[in-house]
Amino acid sequence: MQQYIDWFKSILRKPDKYAHLKRFSLFKDLNSFELYLLNNHLHTRNYKAGEVLFEPGYPLEAIYLIEKGEIEIIGPSHPSGHSILKKNQFLGLMDMFHENIRSSKATALCDVQVLAVSQADLKELIDKNPRMGVKILLAVCSSFSNYIFHLANPGDSKQ
């Protein structure tokens, strides 16, 4: 009997197959169910070396999480005018809280795989799942705080 109960539980239980999303600092505190909800809205995209992800002035719709490869960002919000983002970093978040318009240009430096989430979907997730929303927003604050310290002491802080 117990083995039938276990089997039934295993059907109902969502396996923690989205744990890999925790490596993005934005989602590191989410539990497996919240990661499942998030994963529903993630789209995998592949870019070839030299391909442009977006340019300044484009409407901001997606936030990109880098799974593989490197992306160069050129824009005013970067201290030296440009920066290179690597695996497990994300792009688009700053503009999402600014004017919803891209302020920089992003180009794939090599073959890149990213996870894209619509900013509207992310805001809806935050709105409809307040606990999850608080975790994400705290992570956003932490990320922005790191970024400000990085701007103040370029050689001293991690981004």
Place this chain on the structure above:
Amino acid sequence: MNWTKLLFYTFILGLIVAGAFFYRWVLANLIYATVFYYILDPFVSWFERRRFPRWAAVLSIYLIIIGVVAWFTSRFIPDLVQQGNYLFDFFTSGEQLSSEYIVSLPFVHGIYDFLANLDSQIPGLALAPKMLELLDSANTFLATIPKLLMDNYQNILSTLSVIATIPLLSFFMLKDKYKLRKAAMELSKNRYFELCIILLRKVDSTVGTFLRAMLFEVIVVGIMASIAFSIVGVKNPVLIGATAGVANIIPYFGPFMGGALAALSVLIDGGPLIMVIYAALAMYIVQVLDNNIIYPVVVGGTINMHPLLVLITVIAGGWYGGILWMLISVPLVYILYSLTKVLYINLRDFRII
């Protein structure tokens, strides 16, 4: 573009055309299932947020709907069947709807007397007998309705099979919502990816909000009309109220249809002329409540079209495909209009055009 690419795209286009041809019979079912999907999706998401797997969420909602339908059936269907049978017998029995009976109705009698008077003054005109002939031929046609139903049992069965298929199709649409979306998005090129997301969201918000608002309005107007008609004493208030609720979807013409049906019911029943005014007044009050409270709160904002354009669209829909197209023409035009607008703005913003 090289030849290999051209050949491949031609092959894909051929496949799409062949697929559209092959699946054309189920296209209507898919549209109905999509409507069902948009209405139920917020409830499935609500269950999902409470840790229900999507398949369990959809099944739970289906069970709730079956329960509500069963309750509604046991509570209201006997009344509806009784009222429907009454009208059905009324229309199909030659005795009740004979020309002599109709002419004896107070309102019609006045018209008949007027025509008979004309006949007596203008020899050879014979309008009154022609009116009786017309009424008799209408009566003969109505009496053939049961035979028509019997002869078309195959169509009725196929309609029932469509009704049975829709929940099954929408079950998979609801359960695999995110898989289907991801698969659709994978088809888009990187250049158009964000544009496709924006368009998909626009379709979701426009169609979903509109359909749910309309359903709510149909139910509320149906209930209010039923109550109003039963207060003023119109026969078959539930049936006529429900019909008025559905007809109400058609802008401008719908409310008149509901009112006209109630007035017709009073006239056929031989009620006094004042009852027609009461029925019209009841429908008017329902309309005032709908236009000033329900529509602005529930539907308002979902459709933002100039009244003249709405009117023209409804008339064009009616000419094109009758009542069904009168129902769907306004939302269809609005969806196409708002999608084109969003598409144009974003094509420009993404510097594609």
